[in-house]
Amino acid sequence: MVNHPRGGSYLYTSGYCPSLQVWMDAWEEELPVEEAVSDYREFFAGYTAVTAEIEELIRSYVHDRAVNGIFLESFRVRFGALLWMVGERFG
Numbered sequence: 539m540v541n542h543p544r545g546g547s548y549l550y551t552s553g554y555c556p557s558l559q560v561w562m563d564a565w566e567e568e569l570p571v572e573e574a575v576s577d578y579r580e581f582f583a584g585y586t587a588v589t590a591e592i593e594e595l596i597r598s599y600v601h602d603r604a605v606n607g608i609f610l611e612s613f614r615v616r617f618g619a620l621l622w623m624v625g626e627r628f629g
Contacts (some may be wrong), residue, residue, distance in 0.1 A: 549622060556622040564614045574600045574609035 549556045569577065578596045579588050586592070600609050 554622045556620055558618065558620050560616065560618045562614070562616050564612070566613070567611050569609050569611070571600055571604050571607055571609055574604070574611070 547556075575593075575597050578600065579593065582588055582592060582596070588596075603609060
């Protein structure tokens with residue numbers, strides 16, 4: 539939440555009653571090795587130039603963990619949403 543300069547929450551001091559919802563999710567993905575390598579390459583390309591050396595590190599990582607040509611990746615994430623009714627104010 540954005541804090542109001544005089545203290546307290548901006549949404550509350552503006553007359554809104556926000557609700558914070560947080561939830562977790564988990565899932566697994568099975569990908570063919572080449573698809574997993576491609577996904578990792580695209581991910582790292584957002585942070586650095588994917589050189590031949592980095593490409594080989596990615597490929598090695600995926601191949602070392604693949605079983606019968608399938609790479610299994612597990613995800614655990616936490617999501618959150620701050621919600622309030624526009625037009626409904628108290629005070």
